[in-house]
Amino acid sequence: EAGVAQSPRYKIIEKRQSVAFWCNPISGHATLYWYQQILGQGPKLLIQFQNNGVVDDSQLPKDRFSAERLKGVDSTLKIQPAKLEDSAVYLCASSYPDRGTLHFGNGTRLTVT
Amino acid sequence: GDSVTQMEGPVTLSEEAFLTINCTYTATGYPSLFWYVQYPGEGLQLLLKATKADDKGSNKGFEATYRKETTSFHLEKGSVQVSDSAVYFCALSPRSGGYQKVTFGTGTKLQVIP
Numbered sequence: 001e002a003g004v005a006q007s008p009r010y011k012i013i014e015k016r017q018s019v020a021f022w023c024n025p026i027s028g029h030a031t032l033y034w035y036q037q038i039l040g041q042g043p044k045l046l047i048q049f050q051n052n053g054v055v056d057d058s059q060l061p062k063d064r065f066s067a068e069r070l071k072g073v074d075s076t077l078k079i080q081p082a083k084l085e086d087s088a089v090y091l092c093a094s095s096y097p098d099r100g101t102l103h104f105g106n107g108t109r110l111t112v113t
Numbered sequence: 114g115d116s117v118t119q120m121e122g123p124v125t126l127s128e129e130a131f132l133t134i135n136c137t138y139t140a141t142g143y144p145s146l147f148w149y150v151q152y153p154g155e156g157l158q159l160l161l162k163a164t165k166a167d168d169k170g171s172n173k174g175f176e177a178t179y180r181k182e183t184t185s186f187h188l189e190k191g192s193v194q195v196s197d198s199a200v201y202f203c204a205l206s207p208r209s210g211g212y213q214k215v216t217f218g219t220g221t222k223l224q225v226i227p
Contacts, residue, residue: 043217
């Protein structure tokens with residue numbers, strides 16, 4: 001089966017600019033996750049979708065981050081405006097809704113200068 | 114809330130050495146436990162898992178046993194190879210509810226030298 005697809009692979013922006021990341025999950029996976037992984041740390045959940053509804057966004061900085069999952073398939077994560085501390089790898093993952101095994105994409109490495 | 118604590122790295126071993134990476138967890142109830150591995154430049158991938166007490170997960174020569182009494186899930190391998198160099202993440206997922214929220218540890222970097 002095709003894996004989780006993410007783009008772009010790398011992105012460099014200046015602070016206060018905006019950026020968007022795209023994710024296409026594995027076909028049939030109803031649950032989609034966005035994680036932020038800062039260098040040297042474990043992934044931190046930003047938002048979790050079940051189909052196109054939000055299940056958990058308690059750690060999403062809503063003043064600058066937004067995410068959507070239209071039609072319950074692809075998802076986009078946006079940051080506007082970006083801050084230096086947003087430099088990280090943004091990982092998308094998907095899974096079946098009742099299982100804990102996540103399938104990850106290769107991530108988008110964001111550098112904010 | 115739920116949390117996972119891993120031993121800090123980096124861990125440097127010679128090829129064919131024995132590996133142990135410690136992991137303990139805090140959670141209500143009986144979570145499922147996982148080890149994920151992240152090779153350089155790649156996303157995380159599942160290495161092994163265990164869903165109930167005393168279960169042993171195994172894959173690619175790696176093993177981990179779900180110990181409820183010590184709330185631990187230590188990763189072991191009898192003889193590491195250079196290709197095992199990666200970052201290893203312990204994780205848990207609660208059983209309750211219909212939605213799986215996976216909590217990760219901070220990761221342990223393993224470097225195996227020839």
